[in-house]
Amino acid sequence: MQDAYELAAKIIQFHCKTNILHSVFTLKSRIRVVVNGLIKKHANLMANKLQ
Structure with a gap:
């Protein structure tokens, strides 16, 4: 039974890490869009000032 709990804990930890990575990549992508918009x-x- 202990093995099942350890496996469940590892699965939950992995899921949390992948969620965090997904959030970081999503945020990074959104920041890139905003920065590119500001640059344009x-x-x-x-x-327009040069014209």
């Missing part, structure tokens, strides 16, 4: 907006503003 800044580039457009600078291009």
Whole structure:
């Protein structure tokens, strides 16, 4: 019975780690989208100033 509890604990730990990794990659992707949007907006503003 102890083996079953240890296996369950390992599965839960693995699940938590994969959830954390997924959250990190999702957040990283969202940050990249926001930063790219800001860069494009800044580039457009600078291009308009030069005209």
